[in-house]
Amino acid sequence: MTGLWVELPHLTQKLPESWALGSYLTVMIQLANVGPLIYWYARVNKLCSEVVAIHVQMLIGTIACIALIGWWDVTLVIAGKERSIVLYLASYGLSIVDCTSSVVFLPYMARFKGHHMTPYLIGEGLSGFLPSLVALAQGITDESEANCPNEELNITSDDEEFLLNDKIISTSEQKHPRFSANVFFIFLLVILLVSWIAFTLMDQLSLCRSERIDLETDIELESAAENFIPDKKIPPEEEVTCSEKNPGSFKFTREFIWLLGLMAWGCFTTFGAMPSLQSYSCLPHSADVFFYAVTLAGLAYPGACTVGFFLEIRTPRVLNSLTLIGSGIGVYILVCAVESPYPPFLGTSYGSVIMVASWVSYVALISYMKTMVSLELNDKGGNQAMFWCGFAQQFGAASGGAIIFCVINYTNIFKEGDKCG
Numbered sequence: 001m002t003g004l005w006v007e008l009p010h011l012t013q014k015l016p017e018s019w020a021l022g023s024y025l026t027v028m029i030q031l032a033n034v035g036p037l038i039y040w041y042a043r044v045n046k047l048c049s050e051v052v053a054i055h056v057q058m059l060i061g062t063i064a065c066i067a068l069i070g071w072w073d074v075t076l077v078i079a080g081k082e083r084s085i086v087l088y089l090a091s092y093g094l095s096i097v098d099c100t101s102s103v104v105f106l107p108y109m110a111r112f113k114g115h116h117m118t119p120y121l122i123g124e125g126l127s128g129f130l131p132s133l134v135a136l137a138q139g140i141t142d143e144s145e146a147n148c149p150n151e152e153l154n155i156t157s158d159d160e161e162f163l164l165n166d167k168i169i170s171t172s173e174q175k176h177p178r179f180s181a182n183v184f185f186i187f188l189l190v191i192l193l194v195s196w197i198a199f200t201l202m203d204q205l206s207l208c209r210s211e212r213i214d215l216e217t218d219i220e221l222e223s224a225a226e227n228f229i230p231d232k233k234i235p236p237e238e239e240v241t242c243s244e245k246n247p248g249s250f251k252f253t254r255e256f257i258w259l260l261g262l263m264a265w266g267c268f269t270t271f272g273a274m275p276s277l278q279s280y281s282c283l284p285h286s287a288d289v290f291f292y293a294v295t296l297a298g299l300a301y302p303g304a305c306t307v308g309f310f311l312e313i314r315t316p317r318v319l320n321s322l323t324l325i326g327s328g329i330g331v332y333i334l335v336c337a338v339e340s341p342y343p344p345f346l347g348t349s350y351g352s353v354i355m356v357a358s359w360v361s362y363v364a365l366i367s368y369m370k371t372m373v374s375l376e377l378n379d380k381g382g383n384q385a386m387f388w389c390g391f392a393q394q395f396g397a398a399s400g401g402a403i404i405f406c407v408i409n410y411t412n413i414f415k416e417g418d419k420c421g
Contacts, residue, residue, distance in 0.1 A: 001029065001098040003131030003188045004068070004091060005275060006298045009291045010138075010181055012279055014073060016082040019283060019416040022276040023408040024084075025091050030272070030401035032095030033394055036103045050108045051203055057097045057104070058196040064093030065189035069182055099397075102390035106374075110383035111212050117378045118309045121371050125302025127191070132298035134187050135291075138177045256381065256388075258316075259373050262323055263389055264396035266370045269330055270363060271393070272400020278359070280337035280414045285352045293359040300360045304367035314372045326365035329358050340415055 005025070012021050042048035048056075071086040078085070109120050202208045282290035336343035336355065345351025377385040408414050 001091065001094040002128040002298065002301075003184075003191065004094060006128065006131050006135045006294050007181060007184055008278070009287060009294055010177060010184075011072075011087070012283075012290075013287070014181070015084045015087065016075060017084060019279040020408055021084075022279055023405045024088065026272070026276045026401040027405040028088055028091045029095040029098065030398040030405075032092055032099045033398050035096040035100035036390070036394055039100055039103060050104055053100065053104045054108065054199060055196075057100055058192065058199070060093050061097040061192045062189065062196070064090040064097075065185060065192055067093070068185040069189065072181060072185060099394055102393045103387060104390075106378075106386035106390050107383045110378065110386050113211055113213060114379060116211065117375055118305070118371070121374060122302060122305045122309060125305040125367070128298035129302035130191060131184075131188065132295045134184060135295045135298070138179055138184060256377070256385070259377055260388060260392040262319060263370060263373050263377075264392040265323065265327075266366045266373075267393045267396035268400035269327070270366050270370075271397035272402075273404040274330060274333065274362075274400075276401075276404045276408060277333060277337040277414070280340040280416075281333050281343065282355055282359075284341045284343050284346055285355055289352045289355055293356045296356060297359045297363040300364040301367045304364045305371050308368055308371040308375070312372065312375065314376050319369055319372060322365050322369040326362055326369065329362040329365070333358055333362065337414055 005022075008022060008025075012018055015021055017024055039048065039053050042053070067086060067090040072090065073084070074086040075082045076085045077083070105120075105124075109117060278294055279290060282293045333355075343351075343355075345354060374386075374389060377389045381388075
C-alpha cells in the first residue's frame, strides 16, 4: 500500500478523482480495518493462527497487485460521477494486508529474540524505500498543459510553442515517465512475492527457529491476547515496567498508556490525516514538488528506522520532543494545504524547497518516534504489548483517515488549483 501511495503523483493526473484521489485511497485503507476485527474473532475462537493469517494476507495482496497491473485505470460511472473502481478494490485488498499486518506481524515477531525487532521495522520501512527508488527512476509526469482548453492556448505554427497564462512554454517541456504505472505495479507484485517466500523460509527453517525465545515463553505468547484482562486498579509500586519474562503478568500502566497514545497520534497523522494533504500542499508549487515530496518522504521512513537500529534514544523527554517538533512541521503543511491553491511562498524556489523539506523531516521525526515506541513496548510487554501497539496504530490511522476524508470531500476547506495554472 505504501508502494501504491508513491505512485500517486502519476495517478492523480490520469484518473478522474484528480487531487482528491488521496482521500479516497485513505478511506479505502480505513474501511479495511475490518481485517483486524475478523482476525481478532478468528484468534479468540481458535480458528486461525498468526502463520495462517499471514499466508492469507499474502494471497490477498497478490490478487490485488495482479488487478492493478491489468486494470488500474478502469473506471465506472457511479452516482453520476466517474470512479476508479478497480483501483479502489485493489487498494482495499492491499489495505486489508496493511491493516491486519499491524496486529499479526508484530505479535509474530515477539516469538523471536528482542534484537530482531529493529531489523523488522527497517524491513517494514523498505516497503516505502524500494518503491520510492523505483518511482525516482520512473520520473515525473506533468501533462497539465495537455488538459487545458484549446481556447486558452495561442499556438504558433513554426516553433511549437504556446502562450499559457502569459508565459511561453515549449510543448517539449511536458514530462513523461520512463515507464508506465503497469510496470511499477509489476514491481510491487515482485516485492510481495519475495516477501511471501521470505516469511515461509523464516517460519520453517531450523536456522530461523533457533532464534526464537524458549518454548515455555512461546506457549505463553500464543495464549496471551486471549486471556488478557486489563486491571484498572494498579498499585503505584507496580507502575514501572511489564515483565518480559512473564508476559502473562502484563498490565496497563500509565507509562504503557502514554506510549500507546504516542503511537496512536503518530499513526493518526502519518497514516491517516496527512497523506491526503500531499496533493493540496505540494501541487500548487509544481508536479515536481509533489513527486519529490512523496518519494523522498517514502525514503525518510526506512531511513529513520535505520537510524534507530544504531541509535536508540527512548527517554520520555526525547519522545515527547520528537512528537512536538514533528507535529509542528505538520501544522505548517496543514496551513499550506488549507491555503491551496495559493500557499505561502508560492512562486519562489525556496517555497518549493521548504515544502519538500517539511514533508521529509516531518515523516523522519515521527517515524523515528514510532520506532522507539515500538521497541520500548516490545521490551516491556512482549506479545501482548505488540498486539495493543498494532491496535493503537490502526485506531490512530482509521480515525485520522475518516476525519480528513470527510473534511476534503464534504467541505470547501481544501481547494484544487486550476489545472492550467
